Amino acid sequence: MDSFILERKERAIITLNKHYDIIILGLGSMGSATSYYTARKGKSVLALDQFHPPHRLGSHSGGSRIIRKAYFEHPDYVPLLNLAYTNWQELENIYNQKFFHKTGLIYFGKENELLINGVQRSANKYQIHLTEFSEEDLKQSYPQFNIPSEFTRLLEPDAGFIETDTTIEAYHTLAKNEGANLFTDTKVNDWDYQNNKITVYTEKGNFTAEKLILCAGAWTSALLRESGHVIKLNSTRQSFFWFEPDDTSNFIPHKFPCWNIQDPNYEGLFYGFPYKTEGNPNAPYGLKLAHHVAGKSANPDNLLEEPKQFEKETITKILDKYIPNTSKNLIAAGSCIYTNSSDEDFIIDYLDNTDKNVILACGFSGHGFKFVPAIGDLLSEMAISKVKAKELEFLSLSRF
C-alpha cells in the first residue's frame, strides 16, 4: 500500500510589500478559481497559500471528485450547480482540456430513504433527467453490479467525475495569465481589518488590501480565532481506497459509471469511480471508492493518519456485496480532510463588522469540489460589487 508522505518545497524569499485590491487566503480548491475570476475582472490580486497546491494536506487530494446535479443533500444547490456546469464547460473551452468526465452516475438505495428520496426531490423540482433501471436493464447495461432487488436504481447520465489536481493547476495558470500574484509556501499568521483596510500578516512580510476572501479550508477556524470571529467547524479525517479488479477492462469509463449506494447497515453513503489506468503518487491508478460519513476529528496541522483496518474491512465488504470480483487486490489508500459545518451545508458570507470587505467561504463538508468554478465566480462578484447572489442566500451565516 502506498503511504502518503508530505514534502514541503523550499521556501522562496518574497521581498514585495504591496497593496492589492483583493487578497485571497488559500489557493486550494476554492481559492484557485477565485483568484482567476477576480483577476479576470480586472482587479489586482494577491493569492497566498502555506503549501504548494495541489497538495495532500488539505481537502482536495485523491485525484478525482464526483459531480452530480440531482442533489440529494438539498434542491437549493441545483441553481449553483447549473452555474458550475456552465463554468466547467467554459474552463474546458478556455484551457482546451477535459476536467469533467461525463461517465454517468447510478444511485442505488431503498425508496423513501435519504439518497433516493433526495435525488428524486431535486430531479423533480428542476427537471433533471434520470433513467430508472429495472433489475433486468441493469444486468444488461452494467452487469458488474450485484444490487438487491428491493433497491431503486436511478441513472443520472450528465453526472460523472472531475479531475482535482489538473483543475487547481489550470486555474493557477489562468489566474497568473490574468495578472494575479500567486505566492505559495507563504503561511498567513493573522489578518485584521482596521480603518477600512485589510492587513495580512505572513511569515514573509505583510500585505494590505481593500478586500479579503478567506478560502482556507480546514485551517479556517484558526484564522478566524486570531481575528476574534468564532464559527463552528469540525475537521475530520476521511479515507479512500484503490483496488485492482480481476478484469480491469470491465471497469473503464463509459463501460462502468460513477455510483452512490446507501447501504442499510451503515451510516452515510458509499461512492465510487470507474477504473483509472494512469497513476501517480497523488492519485494512484485503480478502482477508487470511499465511505461518505464524517470520520474522526483531525487537526490539519498534524500529519493525517493513514486509513484504518476497520475502514478497509468496511470497504471490502461493500465491494464484495455490490461489485463482486474487485476486492482481492488493494493497490493504495489515502486520507484527506472534510471541513464540516454543523449542518454540513457550505458557509459563504460577509464577516460581521467588516463592512462587506471580508468574505468567508468554508465548511464545504465533503461535497464542495464540484462547485469550484461557480463559487470562484460568485465570490469574485461578492468582493467586487459587494453583492451576494441569491443562489448563495441559503448558505448565509445568519442560519446559525
Ligand SMILES: Cc1cc2nc3c(=O)[nH]c(=O)nc-3n(C[C@H](O)[C@H](O)[C@H](O)COP(=O)(O)OP(=O)(O)OC[C@H]3O[C@@H](n4cnc5c(N)ncnc54)[C@H](O)[C@@H]3O)c2cc1C
Ligand atoms: C475524501 C474526500 C472526498 C470528497 N469527495 C467529493 C466529491 O466526490 N465531490 C465533491 O464535490 N466534493 C468532494 N469532496 C469535498 C471537496 O474536495 C472539498 O469540499 C474542497 O476540496 C474544499 O476546498 P477548500 O478550498 O475549502 O479547501 P482546500 O482545497 O484544502 O484549500 C484550502 C487551502 O488553504 C490553504 N491555507 C489554509 N490556511 C492557510 C494559511 N494560514 N496561510 C496560507 N494558506 C493557508 C491550505 O494550504 C489549502 O491549500 C471530498 C473531500 C474529501 C476529503
